Amino acid sequence: MRLHAYVLAGDPAWIAQSIGSYYGIVDRIVVSYDAGGGSWGGAPLSVDESLARMRAADPDGKMVFAPGDHSDASRPVMTVETEHRQAALDAASEGADWVVQLDTDEIVPSTEVLLAQLRETERRAAGALAFPMRNFHARTPSGAFLEHCGRFWTTQSGYPGPVVVRAGTRLTLARQAADTPVHRVDVSPRNTDPAHPFGTPVHAVIPPSDAIVHMSWVRTEAQMAEKRVVSGYAPERDWDRDLRRWRRRAAHPLGTALVAPFARNPFGRFRITRLPEFAEVEP
Template sequence: MTRAARPAMRLNAYVLAGDPAWIAESLGSYYPLVERIVVSYDRSHRSWSGHPLSVEESLRRISALDPEGKVVLLPGDHVAVDRSLMATETAQRQAALDAASEGADWVLQLDTDEVLPAPGVLLDQLAAADARGAGALDFPLRNLYAMTEDGRFLEQCGRFWTTQAAYPGPVAVRAGTALTVARQARGVLHHRVDVAPRNTDPAHPRNTRVDAVIPAAHAVLHLSWVRTEEQMREKRDVSGYAANRDWDRDLARWRWRAKHPLLTTAAAPVTRRWWDRYRLVAVPRLSGSRP
């Protein structure tokens, strides 16, 4: 579908504020596309598990990049130590999505460490999803793991350094969608985009349907682990899922890989776990950017 053929769609977005590392790059990458951005945060500036979050710094950075007054603040109570963290996250996302659905046809749900390098490509695929009556757009993400000293990145990849997509949840859903777990939306038709004609996400079966193919350079950039040492320590402390991993071990590996990117990438063909395979890439969209 050409850009000229796109139907007029009203597009809003929501974000969860508390992680300022890449928030300017993230919101700035899609700010021109949307009419409103609902910013959800806990009014006590704490995480789902009750740890302090950098909400104030996040709000300051968001305010600085909102020249058109699109941002709508949505404080709430999102600490619930008596229920599962996933249930609390889903409830916060649902409240934000409901608010962002007002006056919209579709709602973007990109996290603040996810950057959109090709807005026009996403709009084309959103138009295709809309035309076929889909309720969710599954758009590929590239997981960037660490920044090297020369400004390149270690990226999760396939066994022989091939591009590997990831899908933590639809990047856009129809207004009024009911979320099931985190940003997942089940029971609706998904328009699924990948970077190859066959599924490249090892977390899904090889024969998973692919509805459209885009160049890998147009996939969303996910910068979850691209941080300073201080930011990684904060991530360790405030992560809602800290109990599910050995953070001391993982941080030691993260430091070593960032310092030895060539050895890290050379090991990809013999690394058994797909989430521990990396390649070294330059990302022009992030040239000169630092967390």
């Protein structure tokens, strides 16, 4: 099976760790970005820094750089994002059987497990692999991390979209695949994602340690200031409130973790955890 990938240049925080985690299993990586250095909503984006880090993470020359027009303040951000991802996916589909679509803050702990589940996706004649992500929120003063979790500190999975899709797949919203059977993997026989109904099917189970690590909010203050402007869901959040909570949780991790059983919001529960060496490096 021939495996390609696409990445979007603009978020430099965890590029080396992310691309390095799956670099060995792909033959080609399409790097897509706005030629003017803009975000989907028209704000300035750290494209140049991202490109420099990507070139440094490409010892075998697998990357193909594809600038384009992917910034438009006059249209909904998610519409522009979906079109950008589709253009990148189309380019990466050339000569491929499957395309990895991971953001540059998502890290694969075990390519062996990922490939095994991709082979199972192919065996089941599915068109996309939904693989669990563990979502990390902040680095604590001790060097540990706050991770989103279940009510009693159990592992909670997230699924922003399939992480691998068949070449030529059509996207409906961001990374979501249109009208294709999905092979869905979780860390439990029962769905652990509060964004999905309890009875959502689970086709395979892996250990939590093999789930993709999503370093979404593990960033510096400067990187969070940029994220509040350029992320696809930026217009939907009260960022002043969210950043105050982010700082308070990071400063008081034990108190944050202790209230998990009492938090009504399933996305407002956290546990303290440590990660392998790759995540101990400052972004």
